[in-house]
Amino acid sequence: MRRIEVCLSPELVHLYDLKDKIVVVVDIFRATSTMITGLANQVKSITPVADLETCRNFRNQGYIIAGERDGLPAEGFELGNSPLSYLKNAYAGKKIAVTTTNGTLAIEKSKPGSAEILIGAFLNLHATANYLSTLENDVLIHCAGWKGRYNLEDSLYAGALIEALDKTLTYDCDSALAMKTLYQAAKEDLITFIHQASHSKRLQNHHMDADIDFCLTLDKFDIVGKLVGEQLVGKKIHEEKV
């Protein structure tokens, strides 16, 4: 049976063998939630880059640039890191370059040897689960965390994805067992529970409650977010099944 593991921080990912794995990178608040929202709203592609300066240079190549540091929009960038900015196809057809505090680093660190990189969010939980169930590789969920530390919302997503894949994938990984159990303990009132998370409090301090609630919406979109070359693109699952 195929296996699934959970890496709780980019600071731990060197301990995992990425070879031939499908890596699902998750940064619920807000990088991967925002990326999925952009891709579901007809953005052409999203290029994750590691630092602000590299991201700025993409502007000259016709990209819209999006940047965030420590939960706040980066100065001089057209977009911050709010998923709401992309709604109603606001950037349909555009190419976006994005850099965030945690999410883009986690994507970069997921590359060596891996077969495929997806980005995950509660917004497309079951789309990702359904897509994964059609493949053959083992899976690693890579939580972006907060500056290297464990965070609640990414690990709860990991638990939710493992639960959704319970019939397809097995695990011999303590973090997989723990996060599935944690999710099952918290899922009845997930929003109240995650509001206690440190990053949720940080966003509340910045008056970003609408972003929090949006990022915790389940299955709003039916696309999968996938890295192709250096760009994230959105795919409808049925396209993958052909």
Place this chain on the structure above:
Amino acid sequence: MRRIEVCLSPELVHLYDLKDKIVVVVDIFRATSTMITGLANQVKSITPVADLETCRNFRNQGYIIAGERDGLPAEGFELGNSPLSYLKNAYAGKKIAVTTTNGTLAIEKSKPGSAEILIGAFLNLHATANYLSTLENDVLIHCAGWKGRYNLEDSLYAGALIEALDKTLTYDCDSALAMKTLYQAAKEDLITFIHQASHSKRLQNHHMDADIDFCLTLDKFDIVGKLVGEQLVGKKIHEEKV
């Protein structure tokens, strides 16, 4: 109010400020459980050392040497890492030097700047909690994990200790909230739950079921294990209250 944090792996401890913290190092299977058992059984002191060779050299200085790698006793060592070896005051009055796969490294990494280092185990959960409640410093629980990865049993101990200190210490730390919630979800049948952990399975494969059950016994001993200089010693709590 005093604060408590949880670091889930020695690979993450550089992200925490140890200055003036009381660090509680935990390696349930089996380093810290074994150390607490030894100290409660009248061992004079336990010196944790990083590697097998250094540990061997302690023999010439009159120490009993104890060593374990990957869950198995190290070759040529008088003792492995089983808590049962120390029962009935078998090594009363002796000085022990010990090296283990994860626990001794976690102790070493807890030193820079910290005010005090304790070792924790389910075996003396409330003794440690009571002692901590008499002090004034903030607390960091440092889980030894397994070769840098998260493990279930150490993080459940963290959750148990946080629950025991709920009236004395607060937290703004996602791993503290998560592990307390996980412990509360699992505590009704903790032994069955931890038997699913990867290290528990490893020990079962080595026919060490008696060690597992022993390490999960709650409050068998009323001592605190504390690093004084380079040596761990056992203290009755009431001595500390004087």
